[in-house]
Amino acid sequence: MLRLEAVSAYYGQVQALREVSLQVNAGEIVAVIGSNGAGKTTLMNAISGLVPVRSGEITLEGQPIVNLAPERIVRLGISQVPERRQVFSTMSVMDNLILGAYHRYRRESKETIHSDLGFVLEIFPRLKDRARQTAGTLSGGEQQMVALARAWMSRPKLLLMDEPSLGLAPLIVKEIFRVSSELRERGMTILLVEQNARAALDLADRAYVMESGQVALEGAAAELAVDERVRKAYLGGNSRP
Ligand code: ATP
Numbered sequence: 001m002l003r004l005e006a007v008s009a010y011y012g013q014v015q016a017l018r019e020v021s022l023q024v025n026a027g028e029i030v031a032v033i034g035s036n037g038a039g040k041t042t043l044m045n046a047i048s049g050l051v052p053v054r055s056g057e058i059t060l061e062g063q064p065i066v067n068l069a070p071e072r073i074v075r076l077g078i079s080q081v082p083e084r085r086q087v088f089s090t091m092s093v094m095d096n097l098i099l100g101a102y103h104r105y106r107r108e109s110k111e112t113i114h115s116d117l118g119f120v121l122e123i124f125p126r127l128k129d130r131a132r133q134t135a136g137t138l139s140g141g142e143q144q145m146v147a148l149a150r151a152w153m154s155r156p157k158l159l160l161m162d163e164p165s166l167g168l169a170p171l172i173v174k175e176i177f178r179v180s181s182e183l184r185e186r187g188m189t190i191l192l193v194e195q196n197a198r199a200a201l202d203l204a205d206r207a208y209v210m211e212s213g214q215v216a217l218e219g220a221a222a223e224l225a226v227d228e229r230v231r232k233a234y235l236g237g238n239s240r241p
Contacts, residue, residue: 002058003057008055016213022215022218028190029204030207031192031203033200038210038211044080044193047065047160048073052067053066060157081147090134092135093135100149123182126145127146145176158189162193177202181203201221205220206221217230
């Protein structure tokens with residue numbers, strides 16, 4: 001589905017990505033973990049066209065997408081749930097969700113879109129209860145749900161999730177991860193960037209560990225969860241995988 005080969009990106013003189021190669025297969029959840037400043041957000045933004053790539057290749061289903069305009073990348077099927085949520089705060093929850101599907105109204109039936117709307121409200125019962133509430137008045141966790149539900153409403157081929165657990169209470173994090181796993185059941189492919197390594201490795205099929213802009217380790221999530229180096233550096237060193 002998505003392939004990066006030796007992708008490098010800079011902020012001025014500072015190199016934030018160093019020849020990063022990774023791939024995401026259709027139907028997988030792939031996690032990228034790493035500490036603050038490892039380059040995870042830069043990686044997401046390089047894929048979605050928000051950060052320029054200086055060298056390397058990015059392809060979506062074999063088609064080069066590197067350095068295309070972000071709106072073209074969205075149209076090709078990549079949606080990003082950004083790190084700081086960014087819901088349309090003066091609009092209702094329902095309008096946020098409908099806007100997510102905006103580009104679909106021209107080529108798909110209203111029934112299909114409304115059935116997707118029914119589905120997201122079913123998997124996020126909290127949003128159903130708050131459908132008419134102004135999104136800006138929701139809690140942080142609820143706004144994260146809106147951002148995820150809205151991204152899903154655009155029915156992307158690939159969903160990029162940047163730190164969905166950031167600043168959220170454990171129960172809400174659990175809820176977000178449960179829904180992500182349901183979305184995978186519905187055929188969604190997800191690339192997830194997370195500092196909460198334990199939650200990410202529990203959810204993902206495969207994972208990459210980033211350090212200083214490079215891929216330091218990669219493998220099956222279950223294997224990385226018991227890897228000594230990963231446990232020491234990212235899982236607090238205790239033995240529970
Ligand atoms: P975090 O988990 O803290 O969000 P991250 O792994 O997502 O970290 P990035 O935000 O990708 O890391 O940052 C990678 C490096 O690039 C860091 O050293 C950061 O200081 C630098 N950086 C990020 N954004 C900019 C920017 N707009 N201008 C200059 N340097 C930047």
